[in-house]
Amino acid sequence: MANFKLIASHNVTGSSTASITFSSIPATYETLVIIGSARASGDTDWFKMKLNNTGSYDARYAFSNTSSTASDLQASQPYPLVNPLADSTQLMANLFTSAEIYVPNYSSSSQNKVMICTGGEADEGSHTNARISQWDVASDRTEAITRIDFEPQGNNFAVGTTFTIYGLEA
C-alpha cells in the first residue's frame, strides 16, 4: 500500500509573501502530492503553479477544466492557473481555497509529465458563482521536476495560506 511521506510545508505568516517555492525536491518518491489552502491578500482569483521555474511550458499543456463559467476555459497561459484562489476583496473573511495536486513520475527524466489538479471555493461574497476547477495537464517536457513555485496572479498570499508537499511511495 502506498504511503504518504511529508516532504515540506509552509504556512504564510507575513503579509508580503508574493510566492512560495519548494526547491531541491527529493527524487525518491513515485508521485508528488500537494495540498494547499490558499487565499489572496487582494483582488486575485487564481494562482500559478510553475514547474522548475520555467515559462517555456506554455502551449505544451493541454487543459481540461470544469468550472462555473465558460470563460474559465483557457487554451494557453504563460503558466497553468491551476486553481481558483479565494479573493480577499470579494469573499468573506477566513475563506480559503482548497487545492489538491498530483504529479506522478515527477522524478523521471525520460517520461512526459502529467499533473492532476483539483480545487474549489465557496461563494460567500459578491462572486456570482462558487467555483470548482479540474485541470488535467499534459506536457511533452521530460526533465525531472526538482522545484515547484506557487504564486498568486499579481498579488500576495494572505496570512494563513498553507502549502504542504508529500511524497507518495510506490
Next chain:
Amino acid sequence: MERPTRVVVDCSTGITTLVELSDEEMAQRKIDEIASTQRREAQEAETQAKAAAKASAAVAVTLAQVVDSLVVQESQ
C-alpha cells in the same frame, strides 16, 4: 512600502529563506495584476450577459403564452 518577498523552502535541508522580488519579478507581477483584473472583468461581463439573455428569454416566453391565450380566447 514593504517589497514583496518570495519564500523558498529547501526540501533537502528544511531551511526556509525569504528573498525580495527582483525588479524583473516586480514588473511581471504588475503585468499579472492587470491580466487578473481583465480576466475578472471578462467573467463578470459574461455572467451579466447570460443573466440578461435569460431574462430576455423569460419575457419572450411569457409574451408567447399571453398571445397563445388570447388566440385561444378569440377562437372560442
